[in-house]
Amino acid sequence: MTTDDDARTRLDAERADLEARLADAERAEDDVRGARSDADADDEHDPEGSTLSQQWSHTHGLVVSLRERLTENAAAVARLDDGTYGVCVRCGGPVGEERLAARPSAALCIVCASR
Numbered sequence: 362m363t364t365d366d367d368a369r370t371r372l373d374a375e376r377a378d379l380e381a382r383l384a385d386a387e388r389a390e391d392d393v394r395g396a397r398s399d400a401d402a403d404d405e406h407d408p409e410g411s412t413l414s415q416q417w418s419h420t421h422g423l424v425v426s427l428r429e430r431l432t433e434n435a436a437a438v439a440r441l442d443d444g445t446y447g448v449c450v451r452c453g454g455p456v457g458e459e460r461l462a463a464r465p466s467a468a469l470c471i472v473c474a475s476r
């Protein structure tokens with residue numbers, strides 16, 4: 362069984378990693394946003410337009426998913442404080458040691474997550 366200290370260390374590490382990736386993704390999003398407004402100013406029918414839209418949906422999707430992961434991470438820290446960390450929020454069963462090692466902020470056991 363994972364000790365709370367191990368879990369907290371993993372969650373801290375995960376949060377630091379997510380924050381670094383989010384900062385990169387937000388920078389990339391800003392770049393694409395800047396490039397898009399330049400392209401709009403130049404020519405509405407710029408062939409680059411669709412490529413920039415694709416880049417936008419990619420970078421924006423990444424920012425959104427990283428923010429969601431950070432929210433899950435904060436929720437996992439709250440469960441740790443509550444003493445319910447490692448307990449599946451849906452079925453109340455154990456989330457599982459291997460799963461928590463791979464994804465420290467997992468809220469669901471593998472059975473519930475794959476439903």
Ligand SMILES: [Zn+2]
Nearest residue numbers: 449452470473
């Ligand atoms: Zn479950």
